Amino acid sequence: MYTISCRRCRQPVAADVYRIACPACGGPLEFGYPDAAWSPDDDEPSLWRYRDLLPVQGDTELVTLYEGWTPxxxxxxxxxxxxxxxxxxxxxxxSHKDRALALAVTKAREFGRDAVMLYSDGSTALASAAYAARAGLHSIVVVGRKVPDYRLLPLVVYGSHVLEFQGSAAEALDWVHEVCQKQGIFETTTYRLANPYSMEGxxxxxxxxxxxxxxxxxxxxxxxxxxxxxxxxxxxxxxxxxxxxxxxxxxxxxxxxxxxxxxxxxxxxxxxxxxxxxxxxxxxxxxxxxxxxxxxxxxxxxxxxxxxxxxxxxxxxxxxxxxxxxxxxxxxxxxxxxxxxxxxxxxxxxxxxxxxxxxxxxxxxxxxxxxxxxxxxxxNGKVPLVRTPVEPAFGERVIERLLEQTEAE
Ligand SMILES: [Zn+2]
Structure with missing residues (x-):
């Protein structure tokens, strides 16, 4: 079992209601595990081996893609x-962001939300999209302008909607935060004042x-x-x-x-x-x-x-x-x-x-x-790519020379 309290006013906050900030003062939330001992579950080769030290209820069904326990x-x-x-x-x-998003999307489902949304065009977006897909939730990813296609295409494969925000990053963060509150969407942007649960990942x-x-x-x-x-x-x-x-x-x-x-x-x-x-x-x-x-x-x-x-x-x-x-x-x-x-x-x-x-x-x-x-x-263009031309007739000599060079180095 876990407890929630406010970092600013130190008031306890109810753990069974979806909140992202202190209802009394708006301060950031943190978690406590007063009864937990250190007892990782050796039969669980994922981060859920530490379930007793993570903010999920005892009977919660986890959303997992087997994240964590990396070498x-x-x-x-x-x-x-x-x-x-x-x-x-x-x-x-x-990426490591899967840890935060496994927790976040598990909580989204625990609180009965049917959609997740965030502002990110990087690792967090990818992880949010993947875990939402696994959980069967709608996924909305808000990105900035000029993000290269190669970074957005995997989001489409994961079944996400991609929205391109017409404004600055700071405005996008605020807008996503506001829309999620109004529409009852679970926000998966990973910082404490947007998604305290993900912070435990x-x-x-x-x-x-x-x-x-x-x-x-x-x-x-x-x-x-x-x-x-x-x-x-x-x-x-x-x-x-x-x-x-x-x-x-x-x-x-x-x-x-x-x-x-x-x-x-x-x-x-x-x-x-x-x-x-x-x-x-x-x-x-x-x-x-x-x-x-x-x-x-x-x-x-x-x-x-x-x-x-x-x-x-x-x-x-x-x-x-x-x-x-x-x-x-x-x-x-x-x-x-x-x-x-x-x-x-x-x-x-x-x-x-x-x-x-x-x-x-x-x-x-x-x-x-x-x-x-x-x-x-x-x-692209930063790593010295040399395309050594090779023809079948002389190819083996080129290889011999390459190997000699490598040995000399
Ligand atoms: Zn407070």
């Missing part, structure tokens, strides 16, 4: 300590890391867009400490796209409100291929800043060329095709190495949040 892979990529990759590309739609990454390592890493590197993933992973270790499972906590490292370093600034000059954070946004969003994490307003950003601060961690940033380099390192050394927005964890690792932060023997976990198979379009 933690040892890596040979150079690191002063030991490096592990948390491979979130193995989720049903290829990312923490299962932290639980899994703890189980798979049988301990606490020294560093966890996470790409940061809206902030909920990093904050959720941190929350997992704080809860594990409360449950008496761990004595120490990891240091959290958030990787931001270059030009979108508001959270790094917010870490240095303590901020109180989202308004202050909004004021730090760059006037023009610089173009970037790190499309999944380039946010001018990270809606759960202050939670991520608090997590980084409390953990003694830091934010670093990644330029696009560095993200592509990270992608190629993961591909060639790990056999893992990550999208640039996820491969930035390797950039984070490189920056920590350059700052001599990682000591020999320390455990480092890099969370690779999303698959590159969904975002090949963004690296």
């Amino acid at each position: 933690l892979e040892y890596s040979e990529i150079e690191c002063p300590g030991e490096l592990f990759i948390k491979n979130e590309t193995r989720n049903p739609t290829g 990312p923490k299962t990454i932290g639980y899994e890391i703890f189980e798979q390592l049988d301990g606490v890493p020294d560093w966890i590197i996470v790409p940061v867009g809206g902030g909920a993933t990093l904050a959720g992973i941190w929350q997992a270790f704080v809860e594990l400490q409360r449950l008496g499972q761990v004595e120490r906590l990891p240091r959290m490292v958030g990787v931001l796209p270059e030009g979108y370093e508001m959270l790094a600034t917010a870490l240095e000059q303590p901020l109180e409100s989202d308004q202050q954070l909004r004021a730090l946004a760059p006037p023009d969003a610089p173009p970037t291929i790190q499309v999944k994490i380039a946010m001018t307003f990270p809606p759960d950003g202050l939670e991520a800043v608090a997590a980084v601060r409390q953990s003694g961690g830091l934010f670093v940033s990644a330029a696009d060329e560095e993200a592509v380099e990270g992608q190629m390192v993961l591909g060639a050394m790990q056999g893992l095709y990550a999208e640039p927005s996820a491969a930035v964890v390797i950039v984070g690792l490189e920056k920590l190495k350059a700052m001599k932060k990682i000591k020999p023997g320390e455990l480092v976990v890099a969370v690779v949040t999303g698959s590159g198979f969904r975002e090949t379009g963004v690296i």
Whole structure:
């Protein structure tokens, strides 16, 4: 069983009514599990092994595509300590967002809603569409203008309606929020003030890391867009400490796209409100291929800043060329095709190495949040593609030369 309370006024809130904010003060909601013990269900190879620590009722029928319990892979990529990759590309739609949406759509059905809607053209849209399809709910995805077709076509395959919003991202978020309230549609945009339930998804990454390592890493590197993933992973270790499972906590490292370093600034000059954070946004969003994490307003950003601060961690940033380099390192050394927005964890690792932060023997976990198979379009022209012409008569000589070259390198 779970409880809900308001983060601002601390009032308890009824758990059996669909609410997204505190009925008394409008503050953000959070969950508690006063009776839960740490007892993962070993027969359940998905995030639902932690069902006792997730906000669903005991008799709820889960909406699942077998998300979570993704591999933690040892890596040979150079690191002063030991490096592990948390491979979130193995989720049903290829990203960690499936965790948040499995919860959200389970709740949509538990509350008897027949439609879900969100503003997103990235991983969250894909996950929302897939889980709505599995649950038999209507799915509406609101996207911005100029989103490439290759990113929208899978939504159509999942049976979603795609609406192109004629206005700014901030206006779209507000509009979706308002329409969902008015029409009784379950909002699946993933930030705390739109969908508190989805916020409990990312923490299962932290639980899994703890189980798979049988301990606490020294560093966890996470790409940061809206902030909920990093904050959720941190929350997992704080809860594990409360449950008496761990004595120490990891240091959290958030990787931001270059030009979108508001959270790094917010870490240095303590901020109180989202308004202050909004004021730090760059006037023009610089173009970037790190499309999944380039946010001018990270809606759960202050939670991520608090997590980084409390953990003694830091934010670093990644330029696009560095993200592509990270992608190629993961591909060639790990056999893992990550999208640039996820491969930035390797950039984070490189920056920590350059700052001599990682000591020999320390455990480092890099969370690779999303698959590159969904975002090949963004690296078009960025990766050195050489088409070596080959004719059947001379082909074998070309191959011999290639292999000699590779050996010499
Ligand atoms: Zn309140």
